[in-house]
Amino acid sequence: MSNSRSSLLNICLGFARSRLPQACQLCGARVAGQLLCAPCAADLPRLPDDRCPQCALPSPGGAVCGACLKHPPAFDRTVAVHAYGFPLDALVRHCKYAGALDLTDWFAASLAEALAAQPRVDLILPMPLHEARLAERGFNQAVEIARRLAPRLGIPWSPQGCRRTRDTPPQAGLDLKARRRNLRDAFRCDLDLTGKHVAVLDDVMTSGASLDELARMIRAAGAASVTAWVVARTL
Numbered sequence: 001m002s003n004s005r006s007s008l009l010n011i012c013l014g015f016a017r018s019r020l021p022q023a024c025q026l027c028g029a030r031v032a033g034q035l036l037c038a039p040c041a042a043d044l045p046r047l048p049d050d051r052c053p054q055c056a057l058p059s060p061g062g063a064v065c066g067a068c069l070k071h072p073p074a075f076d077r078t079v080a081v082h083a084y085g086f087p088l089d090a091l092v093r094h095c096k097y098a099g100a101l102d103l104t105d106w107f108a109a110s111l112a113e114a115l116a117a118q119p120r121v122d123l124i125l126p127m128p129l130h131e132a133r134l135a136e137r138g139f140n141q142a143v144e145i146a147r148r149l150a151p152r153l154g155i156p157w158s159p160q161g162c163r164r165t166r167d168t169p170p171q172a173g174l175d176l177k178a179r180r181r182n183l184r185d186a187f188r189c190d191l192d193l194t195g196k197h198v199a200v201l202d203d204v205m206t207s208g209a210s211l212d213e214l215a216r217m218i219r220a221a222g223a224a225s226v227t228a229w230v231v232a233r234t235l
């Protein structure tokens, strides 16, 4: 068995063990009231300290990167907790496709910690899922994270303020330009956000095209600023 397959098997075993209380989701070690043991949590992929404040990609000295200077995204800042890589990708997929919603609580707790020193916002809007996807999956992981994050921060959130009006084809394999085209007018925002500081929340930022398009709609609804909050950022 290849390394990655045996690692995946280990993760599955970890999840199976986690059905017993107090076991690390990744290695099955005994933990007290935590989803991951301290060594597994410390081993999760990190973002570099020097990163662009706007898109969270590596940037010398933590300055706004060339890509953001050339084509500024509609969000002003990005707060990302982790880099998107193994084994966090397996946790995110397990949450999304196997409905392991207890993970959303852990994602929310990680975000709350990362947000402690960040400017406050007035409203949290989770990335909407098209109703066809929602019917297929049964839940929207971004909504589930927002539901658990908002009370921790004492900030209101809205599960229905923004809708995904087009069921866009999968973004994988498309370059950034094609992703943007693919997403044009994919969202609708029915809220009056005049003067509001808004956070848009998702589990993972890949190219940032979806969050950019959503942020564009939120700005069009009058928001004074938009910040992207994500659990993980693809490097």
Ligand SMILES: [Zn+2]
Pocket (backbone or CB within 6 Å): 024, 025, 026, 027, 028, 029, 036, 037, 038, 039, 040, 041
């Ligand atoms: Zn562990």
Ligand SMILES: [Zn+2]
Pocket (backbone or CB within 6 Å): 052, 053, 054, 055, 056, 057, 064, 065, 066, 067, 068, 069
């Ligand atoms: Zn940037």
